Amino acid sequence: MSIHRIISIVFVSFAFFPTLQAQTIPLRIRLQESRQQPVVGATLQLTDRIDTTRHLYALTDTLGSATFQLSLTRTYSLLATSVGFKPIRKLIKPTTGQSVLTLTAEQDNIMLQGVSVTAAKPLLKQEDDKTIVDPEPIANTSTSAYEIMEKTPGIFLDPDGNVYLSSTTPATIYINGREQKMSAADIASMLKSLPPNSIARMEIMRTPSARYDASGSGGIVNIILKKGVKIGLTGSINAGFNQGRFGNQFAGININNTQNGRSAYLNVNYTNRNSYEEVQSNRNFTADSVLRQDAYTTYPAQVVYVGYGLSYELSRKWDVSLDGRFSWNQANSQASNDNLISQISTGRLLTENLNQVTNKNRLLSFSQGLNVKYKLDTLGSELITDISYNFNGTRGLQDFSTQYLLPERAGTSGDGNFTSQRHQLAAQVDLKYKILKAVTLETGLKTTGQYFTSDAAYFNLIGNNRLSDRARTNMFDYRENINAAYVQASRTFGQFLLKGGVRLENTNMDGHQRIPADTSFRINRTDFFPYIFLSRKVAKIAGYELRSYLIYRRSITRPTYDYLNPFARYVDQYLYEAGNPALRPQFTENYELNISVEDRPIFAIGRNHTQDIFTNVVYQDPQNRRIAYRTYDNLGTNRETYFRVLGAIPPINRYFFVVGAQFNYNEYSGVYENAPLNFKRGSWSFFTFHSFKIDKRSTATLNGFIRTRGQLQFYELSNFGVLNLSLNRKFMQDKLLVTLTANDLFFTNYYQFTLQQGSVVANGLRRNDTRRFGVTLRYNFGIRKREEKVNMFTIEPPNS
Known part of the structure; x- marks a missing residue:
């Protein structure tokens, strides 16, 4: 008995209940050009509108035709593509009286030298x-992947590089389906170096399924990079x-470069950047004294x-891909912090000193992945194996000094190296198996090791x-192994x-x-970690289909070593950081209901319930009230209750927009x-994106957000926001794109x-180098191979 049959029998034995196969009819789709000649070798993709994970594929024959067996109770989305023609998108509702559907493909006359025109796609689309x-x-x-995320409606980034979706818990960043186990600052640095036109799409998963790691309680942002998707040699x-x-x-x-079933891509980017951060804060020492700090830092x-x-x-069944990234970052910083202690009642200055810190860091990052896909059948069943290795190394030097201005005395200084x-190393195997057309089984194993x-x-x-500073010197090592298995249907x-579905995770730290x-x-x-997802068609209004989605998910947030290590790390003479070895992981249960129109999300409401929540807190040292320390604690x-609304005009004609709250x-x-x-605290976020096509070669865009009564852990934030404006125009037969930008x-x-x-009472201001004006030039080049559309039964005489 074959393995396929065994899987089918085992799964059907505990399936929801027996299914009756819906009545199907054959439908022949014929693709022709304007002169009624057949389009040979075109790719036809049919997607079930109810089960969007189910796709049917076919290539048109010498008559430009392909035949599908379709259910009379279903509606399908058709996508027809062929080199030299514009894509065709059409909704198909099979009927007993229709056996042939003829479509005419429009030639893409602009598809020369790597420049192509495709049908407009929505900025945001809901897929399950x-x-x-x-x-x-x-x-x-945009100038980087980081800027793309900043400008995407519904995604918010804080100054530390954390990404937020629905909740106040940061989201997890994936690249090509692989989690990036780095700090928020390191991930932000990597995304700032990633070219914006190297991204094929972004997947926002606010409540990821059992297939994904349970650690993403704030959701997942998966960045999918382009992998040589154009035919021939192209570039920019x-x-x-x-x-x-x-x-x-x-x-x-x-x-x-893509040809003959092989694809390759190469991105090389160099960035020289600098910015600043300014933090002003006031913290009460006692009932009648206050510490005022004014810190200014530059980051070349x-x-x-x-x-x-x-x-x-x-072959038709086997796909193999290799992808990798290399980054060398010479990141420095220079910080100056003026500290003043004053008496509140009289305003008299008691103490003043100046801290100065210089960091010189060298960061090397390397990532390599191997992905092998085996297609089990034509229904979409597949077995995927993925192995990846990541390395991050840092070498740094630091010089620090303190000048005591009031009362005046000799300063102190020192240095450090780290x-x-x-x-x-991560390895995973995922199996997706189609059973009885209406049922899909997914299961997999994953192991991740980190040192x-x-x-x-x-x-x-x-x-x-030069004497050793035991308050700062430290050495540690950390090992982590997470093994997981999941099954969902x-x-x-x-x-x-x-x-x-349900996911099992075994954690070893x-x-x-x-x-x-x-x-x-x-x-x-x-x-x-259980997971449940239910979707249904709600209604059809003015020809638009409304669907609702109901989701439940349980997730975990694990404390990292930095959160657990109790050793005190010196920041300045008034502040130090320490971990909490008694810190417990936090568990979150998320419930969400959302509604979309024609695959475009318009409304969502949900609740996150977190137990043993841990967060960054500030306490005053019990031995010295002038000193505070930052740590993590289970509180x-x-x-957290949230709702989200989104409205848009589809990308048609000259103008479209997205606006939401x-x-x-x-x-x-x-x-x-x-x-x-x-x-208790409630906060609003409003966001928008507008695009206006001035003429055939010029486009203006406007995007921004406003956040009112914001919150960052237990910090209450004032109102803030941003407005970005850009104008781009094409030159040189649309191969040169010039963009003018004004950010913030x-x-x-x-x-x-x-x-x-x-006992901690503090307030202050945080500001970064966010207002920027710039110019970007992008030149597209390449040679696109066009297919010869030849009727093999017609022989043209050669030219004399």
């Missing part, structure tokens, strides 16, 4: 439990700059980025002596689509602090500094903050 973002309208006005050269208080300059080249950096990939269609290395080492040595200069019931003291810890645990429970209401209940904690036009993307929890 994920939102698909077409980055093309935004890429033309880009260069530009933008200027704020400091300037950024960048240049790069992208090359794609030079980055070289290389991305590459190869893919092969070994290295860190992070190795990650991280860090060594930091600091010294104080006292007179002419989806099935259609008339107008309903039900998907359910082992940390060892070696210097200055042994603070080892070990965590071993196994958890289950109790959090209930999101409301988040958080309720914390627990214990803070051994006292009851009850914290009115310099409003900064906020004031207030923290009032327990």
